[in-house]
Amino acid sequence: MKDTLVEDGPKVTEVRPPATRPEHEAALRKKKLVGLTRPWLLLAPSLLVLAGLLLWPLIQVGKLSLQDYAVKFGGGVGTYTGFDHYTDLLGSELLWKTVLPNTAFFAIACVGLTVALGTLVALLLNRLGPTWRLICSIAILAAWAMPAVTGTYVWIWLFQPQDGMVSQIAGSIGLIDPETTNWFTERGPFYAIATLNVVHHGFPFVAITVLAGLMTIPKELYEAGELDGANAWQRFWKITVPTILPVFLVVTILSTIWDFKVFTQIYLMPGGDGANEEVYNLGVFSYIQAFAKNDYGTGAAAAVLLTLLLLAITIVYIRTLFRQGEEDL
Amino acid sequence: MSVRRATPAARIGLPVAVAALLLFTLFPVYWMISTALDPKAVTRGSDVLPSGISFEHFTYVFEKGNFGTYLLNSALVGFGTILAAGVLSLFAAIAVARFKFRFRTSVLIMVLIVQMVPLEALVIPLFIQMRDYDMLNSLLGLTIVYVALSLPFAIWTLRGFVQTVPKEVEEAAYIDGASWFRMFRSVLLPLVAPGLVATSIFAFITAWNEFVFAYTFMKGSDKYTAAVGIYQFFGENSTAWGPVMASSTLVTVPVMIFFVIVHRKLGSGLAAGAVKG
Numbered sequence: 001m002k003d004t005l006v007e008d009g010p011k012v013t014e015v016r017p018p019a020t021r022p023e024h025e026a027a028l029r030k031k032k033l034v035g036l037t038r039p040w041l042l043l044a045p046s047l048l049v050l051a052g053l054l055l056w057p058l059i060q061v062g063k064l065s066l067q068d069y070a071v072k073f074g075g076g077v078g079t080y081t082g083f084d085h086y087t088d089l090l091g092s093e094l095l096w097k098t099v100l101p102n103t104a105f106f107a108i109a110c111v112g113l114t115v116a117l118g119t120l121v122a123l124l125l126n127r128l129g130p131t132w133r134l135i136c137s138i139a140i141l142a143a144w145a146m147p148a149v150t151g152t153y154v155w156i157w158l159f160q161p162q163d164g165m166v167s168q169i170a171g172s173i174g175l176i177d178p179e180t181t182n183w184f185t186e187r188g189p190f191y192a193i194a195t196l197n198v199v200h201h202g203f204p205f206v207a208i209t210v211l212a213g214l215m216t217i218p219k220e221l222y223e224a225g226e227l228d229g230a231n232a233w234q235r236f237w238k239i240t241v242p243t244i245l246p247v248f249l250v251v252t253i254l255s256t257i258w259d260f261k262v263f264t265q266i267y268l269m270p271g272g273d274g275a276n277e278e279v280y281n282l283g284v285f286s287y288i289q290a291f292a293k294n295d296y297g298t299g300a301a302a303a304v305l306l307t308l309l310l311l312a313i314t315i316v317y318i319r320t321l322f323r324q325g326e327e328d329l
Numbered sequence: 330m331s332v333r334r335a336t337p338a339a340r341i342g343l344p345v346a347v348a349a350l351l352l353f354t355l356f357p358v359y360w361m362i363s364t365a366l367d368p369k370a371v372t373r374g375s376d377v378l379p380s381g382i383s384f385e386h387f388t389y390v391f392e393k394g395n396f397g398t399y400l401l402n403s404a405l406v407g408f409g410t411i412l413a414a415g416v417l418s419l420f421a422a423i424a425v426a427r428f429k430f431r432f433r434t435s436v437l438i439m440v441l442i443v444q445m446v447p448l449e450a451l452v453i454p455l456f457i458q459m460r461d462y463d464m465l466n467s468l469l470g471l472t473i474v475y476v477a478l479s480l481p482f483a484i485w486t487l488r489g490f491v492q493t494v495p496k497e498v499e500e501a502a503y504i505d506g507a508s509w510f511r512m513f514r515s516v517l518l519p520l521v522a523p524g525l526v527a528t529s530i531f532a533f534i535t536a537w538n539e540f541v542f543a544y545t546f547m548k549g550s551d552k553y554t555a556a557v558g559i560y561q562f563f564g565e566n567s568t569a570w571g572p573v574m575a576s577s578t579l580v581t582v583p584v585m586i587f588f589v590i591v592h593r594k595l596g597s598g599l600a601a602g603a604v605k606g
Binding site for chain 2: 042053058145147267311
């Protein structure tokens with residue numbers, strides 16, 4: 001690290017005559033000062049942007065959740081209401097029966113499938129020759145590059161009642177009656193399609209990150225494992241997983257954070273923009289309360305709940321990271 | 330690896346797995362492009378091949394849907410985000426990867442925490458703030474928001490790349506009498522360039538794909554970004570799938586080309602970084 005460099009400095013110049021000592025000490029102090037201030041100078045622009053656009057609004061949303069906020073002529077007026085929005089929200093059946101189960105089950109399904117599929121694909125890529133690895137990587141990049149908005153439209157189009165490809169195929173083999181079946185009106189099929197969409201978009205990141213990790217594992221470990229008679233399953237769990245555990249942790253953290261706050265992929269689906277209460281998740285609920293029903297206070301309270309939920313998950317993961325030792329962080 | 334014997338299961342399993350992977354990843358892309366080119370898009374049903382090839386939906390979205398303006402808006406916002414987020418995150422990443430200082434861990438944890446903040450918690454206060462300042466409908470306002478959104482992940486990613494540059498290389502530069510800035514310019518910057526490319530891609534994609542803020546902030550239709558502009562082709566009762574898929578193709582394909590062009594650099598960068606570490 002830089003510190004050792006700063007301390008190494010004097011040793012190099014030790015041979016100088018003693019006359020230059022005071023100057024040298026001044027230089028040393030200056031160096032120390034630079035070492036102390038430089039990281040903060042480097043960090044300052046980023047910290048300013050993050051404080052102004054992420055932390056400050058978070059404080060504002062917290063204040064807003066304690067108010068009835070109404071838009072009057074020429075600006076907004078807030079009336080302090082205490083924790084009313086929270087008690088209303090936590091007492092509502094919609095939250096416990098619909099919004100929270102939708103959010104949690106959807107996120108768990110997405111994270112599990114994303115990490116499992118991503119790892120399988122990474123293992124596959126690791127076994128392929130250079131040509132096929134390149135072809136598959138490009139295909140994966142294509143799925144990754146697909147924006148959430150357009151990806152959602154394609155999945156809607158595939159599952160569109162009557163005209164969509166999947167609806168027609170399912171109808172022609174007699175699984176459904178394409179005239180009457182609408183997959184978007186019930187939350188089971190609705191969220192199954194959303195899960196497909198999110199996993200398709202999310203697994204490439206896991207695959208490419210895990211592949212980079214796999215390539216760092218020395219082949220000798222596997223050869224030793226094979227000599228000891230470990231089969232492929234054992235080699236995966238006893239050699240691969242422990243060696244690149246930090247990689248798995250990071251991709252799981254990020255996937256969990258991303259999948260709990262999925263918004264666009266739900267909001268853009270038919271009925272997802274508030275028309276169908278059955279399919280609300282916490283983010284969509286918050287947005288609709290604020291912007292469609294002009295109930296900014298309740299919207300803000302729901303957003304605070306979502307933030308606290310994610311904060312709890314994040315803290316669990318940060319503790320896990322810390323257990324691996326501070327050097328890893 | 331050549332010593333590994335191919336078992337019969339592997340000989341069949343591997344091609345099947347590759348085929349399934351290619352189908353799963355590429356079919357939605359194929360379906361989008363082929364619908365965009367199909368003159369009878371809505372009635373194609375489950376026909377794998379389009380009924381014909383025509384560019385009428387593309388002409389429609391440019392002439393009737395004003396999509397050229399939306400693409401330009403998205404590009405402006407995207408490149409603004411790359412420039413700002415690239416510079417800011419590189420500085421921050423060097424600070425947390427190369428220096429030991431008080432609160433270094435706190436800064437890292439804060440970066441990790443702000444990354445989890447849901448957009449819905451930010452969009453409500455920022456909307457009110459921007460409305461009070463008359464900053465709604467401004468591409469600059471949107472760019473600033475996107476810089477903030479892409480920073481945490483950019484810092485986190487770049488930090489990994491900076492760490493993989495061996496300290497000995499830097500020390501060698503100091504011994505040769507280089508100042509810190511000289512070392513940064515001639516040693517560190519070229520070595521983390523692949524990481525900077527990767528980070529810039531993430532920043533650009535964040536901005537190009539973002540929906541919530543663009544949808545909430547941009548109320549004048551000439552300021553829509555492309556991701557929001559597609560929404561207008563959805564009708565009350567029926568959807569014009571031809572134009573929707575044509576505009577989706579226009580949004581998706583540039584990102585894909587961009588990805589594939591930088592793929593080798595990105596791939597070798599990730600691999601090289603990983604092997605060095």
